[in-house]
Amino acid sequence: xxxxxxxxxxxxxxxxxxxxxxxxxxxxxxxxxxxxxxxxxxxxxxxxxxxxxxxxxxxxxxxxxxxxxxxxxxxxxxxxxxxxxxxxxxxxxxxxxxxxxxxxxxxxxxxxxxxxxxxxxxxxxxxxxxxxxxxxxxxxxxxxxxxxxxxxxxxxx
Numbered sequence: 108x109x110x111x112x113x114x115x116x117x118x119x120x121x122x123x124x125x126x127x128x129x130x131x132x133x134x135x136x137x138x139x140x141x142x143x144x145x146x147x148x149x150x151x152x153x154x155x156x157x158x159x160x161x162x163x164x165x166x167x168x169x170x171x172x173x174x175x176x177x178x179x180x181x182x183x184x185x186x187x188x189x190x191x192x193x194x195x196x197x198x199x200x201x202x203x204x205x206x207x208x209x210x211x212x213x214x215x216x217x218x219x220x221x222x223x224x225x226x227x228x229x230x231x232x233x234x235x236x237x238x239x240x241x242x243x244x245x246x247x248x249x250x251x252x253x254x255x256x257x258x259x260x261x262x263x264x
Contacts, residue, residue: 156201165202167263171210172202174259184216184224184254191257192232204263206232209239213258215246221254 157164166173177198179190199205216225222243233239239261248256 165198167202170262172199172204172261172263174198174202174261177257177259178248178253178255180252181254184221185228187254188225188228191255192228195257195259199259199261202261202263204261206234207237208262209237209259210262211240211260212242214241214243215248215256215258216243217245217248217254219245225255 151169154167155163155165156167162175164175174195175198177191177194179187179194181187181190196206199208214225214229216222225243239259246256248254
């Protein structure tokens with residue numbers, strides 16, 4: 108049988124719940140939203156960088172930077188991978204992150220026969236001891252000339 112103890116008058120459930128939520132989720136108040144609406148709901152801070160009609164180059168939330176998929180044109184898989192990794196370096200820097208803070212990388216190859224060529228460039232680029240979780244699969248990419256696409260999630264300061 109459930110006990111129905113009364114809650115003391117001085118106990119503020121809403122405030123206590125909000126504090127616990129912030130501690131658990133790393134969320135913070137959006138003070139401007141609270142001021143405008145009078146609503147004290149918790150709004151985790153999301154920062155979008157270089158947002159276009161379809162996507163943002165970088166989305167930052169709760170200590171993680173999510174980079175948009177990176178592709179490049181080039182005659183060989185190695186050339187496309189080098190260009191993509193250069194773009195990733197630039198985006199990681201803009202996000203306040205680095206290769207050493209990559210958490211997960213998803214790589215799509217148009218043809219798995221390019222796996223060895225991908226790894227040739229990748230292995231030289233990833234800092235020793237800081238390899239992220241990684242998955243690589245085969246997928247039909249957006250344009251026929253594309254051989255590879257990278258999707259990166261990384262921690263930031």
